[in-house]
Amino acid sequence: MQALVKLASALADETRLRIVQDLLEGEATVSDLGARLALAQPRVSTHLKILYDAGLVTVEAIGRQRTYRVDGPRAAQLLAALRALVPAGIEVAPRSKQAGREVQHNTLLRQARTCYGHLAGVAGVRLLDECLKRHWLTPASVGGRIHYELTPEGARALTRRGVDIDDVRNAHGLFAYGCPDWTERRPHLAGALGTAMFRALQTAGVVRRTSTARAVRLLHSLPDWFNAAGAEELRRVRQHRIRRAA
Numbered sequence: 001m002q003a004l005v006k007l008a009s010a011l012a013d014e015t016r017l018r019i020v021q022d023l024l025e026g027e028a029t030v031s032d033l034g035a036r037l038a039l040a041q042p043r044v045s046t047h048l049k050i051l052y053d054a055g056l057v058t059v060e061a062i063g064r065q066r067t068y069r070v071d072g073p074r075a076a077q078l079l080a081a082l083r084a085l086v087p088a089g090i091e092v093a094p095r096s097k098q099a100g101r102e103v104q105h106n107t108l109l110r111q112a113r114t115c116y117g118h119l120a121g122v123a124g125v126r127l128l129d130e131c132l133k134r135h136w137l138t139p140a141s142v143g144g145r146i147h148y149e150l151t152p153e154g155a156r157a158l159t160r161r162g163v164d165i166d167d168v169r170n171a172h173g174l175f176a177y178g179c180p181d182w183t184e185r186r187p188h189l190a191g192a193l194g195t196a197m198f199r200a201l202q203t204a205g206v207v208r209r210t211s212t213a214r215a216v217r218l219l220h221s222l223p224d225w226f227n228a229a230g231a232e233e234l235r236r237v238r239q240h241r242i243r244r245a246a
Contacts, residue, residue, distance in 0.1 A: 003055075006053065006054045007054050009050075009054070010051055010053070010056055013047070013050075015037070015039070015047055016051055017079075018037055019033060019044070019047055019048065019051065019057075020051065020056060020057075020070055021182075022037065022098075023068060023070040023075070024076060024079075024115070027067050027068060027069035028067070029067055033068070037097075038097060048068055052068075056070060056075065056078075057069065058070075073117070076115075076190075077173060080174060080190065080191075102183050103184075108210070108215045108217070109121065109183075109214065110183045112124070112215070112216040112217070112218055113214040114198070114209070114214045115182075115188065115190065115214075117194070118179070118188065118189060118190050118191075118195050118197070118198050119188065119189070119194065119197070119201065119216065120181055120182065121181065121184065121188070121216075123207075124181060124184075124188030124189065125184045125186050125187070125188050126222055127189055128178065128187060128189040130222065130223075130226055131148075131154065131189065134153075135151055135153060135154070136153060136154025136157055137149065137150060137154055137176065137189075146177070146187075147174065147175070147176060147177040147178075147191075148175075148178070148189070148191075148193075149176070150175075150176065158197065158200070161200055161225065161228070162203055162204060163193075163199075163200045164196060165196075167196065169192075171192035171195075171196075173191065174190070174192070175191050175193055176191040176193040176194065177190055177191050178190065179194075201225060205219055206218065206219060206225045
């Protein structure tokens with residue numbers, strides 16, 4: 001019980017929640033976090049000590065520099081559980097200064113990135129929007145928050161596109177929910193289904209990870225993947241586009 005109290009206390013602060021959210025985008029030093037969150041470094045260090053004592057962050061010392069990181073899946077699950085308790089329509093957190101810069105410069109990280117297993121950024125938001133538009137997913141209120149249910153049509157369509165629906169249903173954790181996007185301030189698809197769809201996009205050659213932390217490159221358009229009924233048809237769509245461009 002004492003460990004639970006310490007964990008709850010560590011998360012009962014807006015700045016510490018922001019730090020955990022920011023570290024989900026990649027490891028950082030105290031100076032990095034101070035610049036991103038517009039906070040004095042001593043204040044950041046104090047909050048990191050509390051998060052460290054609660055087991056939420058780890059630190060690696062290289063010379064005099066200390067780099068902090070979070071256990072991504074565990075931290076993401078904790079934040080998802082907290083968001084599930086927030087009444088619908090209430091903003092969880094405003095866009096950070098770093099996120100604002102990514103939007104202003106329309107960077108690769110803004111366009112497409114991973115958010116611990118699922119697709120985020122502009123591409124991630126479009127992925128969810130298209131699933132809803134095609135009625136592959138339908139919103140369902142769970143505890144006052146919007147989660148998503150897979151329709152029979154959606155299950156058939158995603159199976160044809162390489163998503164193992166049975167494996168997704170048997171996975172631990174939430175099935176499908178909207179994760180507030182770091183740059184777009186709209187939800188992208190998270191949960192076991194979001195992770196499985198990202199894997200399917202990788203297998204189909206639509207997305208590829210880059211050397212930049214969490215950034216993803218779109219090799220082919222998402223509409224091509226949605227409109228194709230399978231891998232062979234997706235290949236034909238690509239060839240057709242290449243011939244038209246030649």
